[in-house]
Amino acid sequence: MDILAFLSKLLYGGLGNLAAYLAAHVLLCLLPAFYIAGAMTALIPKETVTRFLGRNTPKFISYPAAALAGSVLAVCSCTIVPLFAGIYKKGAGLGPAITFLFFAPAANILALVYTGGVIGADLAFARLFLSLAFGIGIGLIMALIFRKEDAEHDAATDAMFAAQRSMRRAALVFLLILVALLLSGTLKVGLLTDTYTTFTLPVSGMDRFQDFLYNLVPYDASKGEEGVTAQGALLIGLLVLIGLASWKGLEKIHDKFTAWTWVAMGLVGLTLLVASLGMSPHAGGLDILITGKFFGVLLALGVLTLLAWKGLSRDELRDWLWESWRFIKQIFPLLVVGVFAVGVIRVLIKPEWIETLAGQNTLLGNLAGVIFGVFMYFPTLVEVPIAKMFLSLGMHRGPLLAYLMADPELSLQSILIVSTIIGKLKSWVYVAWVALFSTLAGLIYGAWVDGTSIGLVALYLILFLSLLAGVLWLVNRRNQQKTAAEKASAD
Amino acid sequence: MLAIKVLGSGCANCKRLEQIAQKVVANLAIEAEIIKVTDFAEIMKYNILSTPGLVINEKVVSSGRIPTPAEVTTFVTNALMAA
Numbered sequence: 344m345d346i347l348a349f350l351s352k353l354l355y356g357g358l359g360n361l362a363a364y365l366a367a368h369v370l371l372c373l374l375p376a377f378y379i380a381g382a383m384t385a386l387i388p389k390e391t392v393t394r395f396l397g398r399n400t401p402k403f404i405s406y407p408a409a410a411l412a413g414s415v416l417a418v419c420s421c422t423i424v425p426l427f428a429g430i431y432k433k434g435a436g437l438g439p440a441i442t443f444l445f446f447a448p449a450a451n452i453l454a455l456v457y458t459g460g461v462i463g464a465d466l467a468f469a470r471l472f473l474s475l476a477f478g479i480g481i482g483l484i485m486a487l488i489f490r491k492e493d494a495e496h497d498a499a500t501d502a503m504f505a506a507q508r509s510m511r512r513a514a515l516v517f518l519l520i521l522v523a524l525l526l527s528g529t530l531k532v533g534l535l536t537d538t539y540t541t542f543t544l545p546v547s548g549m550d551r552f553q554d555f556l557y558n559l560v561p562y563d564a565s566k567g568e569e570g571v572t573a574q575g576a577l578l579i580g581l582l583v584l585i586g587l588a589s590w591k592g593l594e595k596i597h598d599k600f601t602a603w604t605w606v607a608m609g610l611v612g613l614t615l616l617v618a619s620l621g622m623s624p625h626a627g628g629l630d631i632l633i634t635g636k637f638f639g640v641l642l643a644l645g646v647l648t649l650l651a652w653k654g655l656s657r658d659e660l661r662d663w664l665w666e667s668w669r670f671i672k673q674i675f676p677l678l679v680v681g682v683f684a685v686g687v688i689r690v691l692i693k694p695e696w697i698e699t700l701a702g703q704n705t706l707l708g709n710l711a712g713v714i715f716g717v718f719m720y721f722p723t724l725v726e727v728p729i730a731k732m733f734l735s736l737g738m739h740r741g742p743l744l745a746y747l748m749a750d751p752e753l754s755l756q757s758i759l760i761v762s763t764i765i766g767k768l769k770s771w772v773y774v775a776w777v778a779l780f781s782t783l784a785g786l787i788y789g790a791w792v793d794g795t796s797i798g799l800v801a802l803y804l805i806l807f808l809s810l811l812a813g814v815l816w817l818v819n820r821r822n823q824q825k826t827a828a829e830k831a832s833a834d
Numbered sequence: 835m836l837a838i839k840v841l842g843s844g845c846a847n848c849k850r851l852e853q854i855a856q857k858v859v860a861n862l863a864i865e866a867e868i869i870k871v872t873d874f875a876e877i878m879k880y881n882i883l884s885t886p887g888l889v890i891n892e893k894v895v896s897s898g899r900i901p902t903p904a905e906v907t908t909f910v911t912n913a914l915m916a917a
Contacts (some may be wrong), residue, residue, distance in 0.1 A: 389883050389898060405868050420882045422898075424843065428874060597854060597902055662899055669846060763874065 347421040353687045356822050358687025361679065362571045364461075364728065365579050372460035374615065375525040376453050377674075381667025382521055383415055383452065385586070386659060390506045392416060393426070396434045397504035398787040406479045409439035413446030413478070423447055428764050437493045437765065438486030441773060444761065445478035448723075448751035457727045458747070460529060462734060469744055469788045473832045476804070477748075477780040484776060487815055488827060489769055490822055513654030521645050521649040527639025528619055538621060542631055543778050549573050549624035556824070566734030573629075574622040581614040593668040596661055604664070612644050674723055681725030697736040704741035704789030712742035719777060743791015749781040783807065836866040836913055840899075841877045841887035848886040851900050855888065858906045864914065891917065 392415065395408035409430065416422055423444070431440035448454065450471050453685035486493060501709030527535060551575040571579075588610055592603030619640045651660055701708035721729060730747050734740070753774055762770040791800045838855055842848025852870060859866045871877055871889075880887060884898035888909065895901075895909040 416884075424874070425877065425882060425884050428878055429881075432878060433881070521899055597850070597900060658902070661902070665900065673846065699861070 353690050356690040357683040357686035359571075360576070360689065361683045362579065362729075364682045364798065365575070365582060365679075372456050372525065372529050373453075373649060374611065375521060375528065376456040377670050378611075378663075378667045379456075379518070379521045379525060380661050380670050381515050381665075382514075382518050384475065384520060384666040385662035386655075387415060387510055389416055389422075389426075390508040391510055393434075393504050394507050396430050396439060398434060399435070400435060400530040402438075405435040405439045405683045406442050406482055409435065409443040409482070410446040410450075410475055410478055413443045414450040423762075424760055427760070429504075429679040431764060437489055437769070438482040438484060440482075440765075441485045442478045442482030442664075442721055445545050445752055445777065446474055449474040449478075449748060453670070453724060454727075454751065456525065457724055458730075461727050461731050461778075462743075466744060466747070468741065469784075470747060473744070473784040473788065474748065476808070477784060480808065481773070481776045481780060485769070485773060486820055487822075488772060490819075492769075514659060517650045517654060518648065520643055524615070524640060524647065525641035527643055528615065528636060528707070533635075535620075535639055537635050538632040539635065539638075540633045542633075543627065544629040544631060545627075547626075548630045549629045550626055552576070553624050572622070573624050574617070574620075578614060578618055581610060581617065585610045585614060589668055589671070593664055596665050596668075599660070608664075612648075615644065629757065660816055670800040677726075678724055681722060682728045685725075685728045689732050689736070692732075692736060694736045697733060697738050701733075701738045704739050706743040706782070706786065709745040709785035709789070710737060712738075712744075712746035712785055713749040713778050713781045716781070717753045717774070719750065721750065723751070739789055740792045741785045741787075743785075744788045745781045745785025748784050749778060752777045752781070836864065836910065836917070837869065837891055838866050838910075839869045839887075839889035841871045841880060841882065841889060842885035843872050843874065843877075845885065847900055854900070854903050854906055858903055858910060861903075861906065862910060864910070866910070867896040877908050892902060 392408060392412045395404050396412065397405075400408070416426065427444050429439055430443055437545075453465050455471060458470055467613050472825075510563060537711070556571045556573065556576055559571075585607060586602055588607035592601055592605070592607040596604060616637065619634060619636040621630075621634055623630045623632070655663070691793075700711050726738065729750075730743055733746070734743055758770055758774060761773060787800060787803055793795065836874065838859070840848060840852045842851070842856060843865050848870075852868065855868055859868065859869060877885065877887070880889060880894050880897075882897040887897040888901065888906070890909055890913045893913070895913075896905070901909070
């Protein structure tokens with residue numbers, strides 16, 4: 344009997360976590376993010392960025408361009424692997440290729456939006472900026488360590504990176520409005536969160552339904568858990584409907600657009616609108632609170648519909664819908680399973696363990712975060728709910744960032760890809776540097792969270808980076824002298 | 835006979851493109867060999883930056899997206915006329 348009670352506790356933990364995530368966090372942030380990722384893949388011509396990744400581009404352009412390519416072009420391995428191999432073998436070389444590889448999983452739109460929505464905007468920004476600084480740093484280091492091998496590729500032509508194309512204006516505006524849609528749903532500013540009017544729907548029983556849900560999925564607010572509201576249940580229902588309609592309407596979109604395609608799109612819009620409303624059930628009925636968010640989302644959806652109709656070509660529209668649906672299909676089921684598993688595991692982990700190990704911003708704590716990230720492999724985005732679990736169990740935000748940086752960079756998949764293209768030695772050197780830099784990122788960010796002034800943190804960062812730059816410069820000079828000496832003796 | 839190559843390491847988009855290519859070939863009732871190229875070194879030779887890629891008679895006609903059946907039909911008929 345005890346075992347049964349224990350198992351049902353685990354099951355409840357998983358289901359509760361899942362329901363709370365689907366209802367509260369996912370919709371207004373993740374749903375638009377999937378469509379933004381789809382739009383980036385379908386509507387941004389790769390040549391707008393890749394032309395800066397050729398062999399003859401100066402370093403100060405090619406490294407930032409590689410990072411940009413990582414965050415804008417690469418949401419799935421279909422783009423990451425060919426682009427990585429292309430930059431390495433026929434383009435700017437090992438350094439920018441590594442920068443690209445480092446930056447892509449940490450700073451693509453889905454990862455950033457999800458981190459920001461679930462854990463907090465501060466951590467999303469820390470993830471973005473530190474990944475940028477360290478991605479470029481690791482790229483430079485790798486390029487220097489393996490300077491000789493890299494020079495061998497110089498003989499290849501970079502015709503692949505010569506093509507130039509710019510983005511169409513209608514597509515650009517479309518993408519920007521999508522971002523605006525995301526922001527109007529998630530930004531926490533008064534203009535958007537204020538309630539402007541309220542009206543009451545005469546539906547009885549909604550309050551009892553909500554109490555029933557709270558009983559069904561018990562939660563403990565003091566532990567940072569969230570219950571499922573009646574609105575949440577409604578949203579989960581809509582999400583299932585979107586899934587079904589998309590299956591019918593988007594799966595065969597390459598043959599033709601069907602009525603189901605429009606039904607699926609309509610449902611997505613409806614879901615976002617419902618999610619932007621405030622709802623509070625009581626005995627007399629259901630209060631609907633019209634918030635600023637609602638108007639923002641409504642406006643953005645209206646403009647998007649108009650643009651999709653008039654501005655985009657049929658091919659662009661189809662590519663966009665297909666890529667978005669493909670991301671949802673590929674990532675969402677894994678995320679659901681992952682969130683459920685996190686809820687189950689959470690029941691098993693004692694907060695004291697986490698607090699002793701990584702409750703403070705220590706070197707050991709940060710190392711623990713990184714090591715966990717290196718040895719555990721989770722599918723895309725699942726690292727975020729896991730990080731959230733650690734946070735609620737008492738992990739310090741510093742080690743948390745260290746974990747968040749190490750986990751996606753060093754997934755088994757990416758190490759395997761890297762080693763088939765650049766060889767085992769280079770990939771293990773890369774792994775070591777990522778581990779070191781993630782630990783440092785955690786320490787620096789943790790110090791900032793603990794109240795060290797931003798100037799001092801910036802000073803640490805600058806000191807560290809200049810130390811690094813100095814060492815790199817010295818090694819570089821010695822290498823050059825050595826090559827010069829070799830050349831002289833060869834002559 | 836046409837040689838149609840689908841470049842891609844086996845992601846969902848590459849499989850979809852292969853299906854479309856097969857359908858087009860069947861519809862046009864032409865003789866064509868559809869080859870899947872999954873080896874990376876081989877794919878890189880075609881200078882494409884993202885998969886899936888479609889190659890007809892060694893010429894890259896599309897990459898980075900899934901062309902519609904109508905587009906693939908045009909590619910194939912163009913290649914037939916050129917041959």
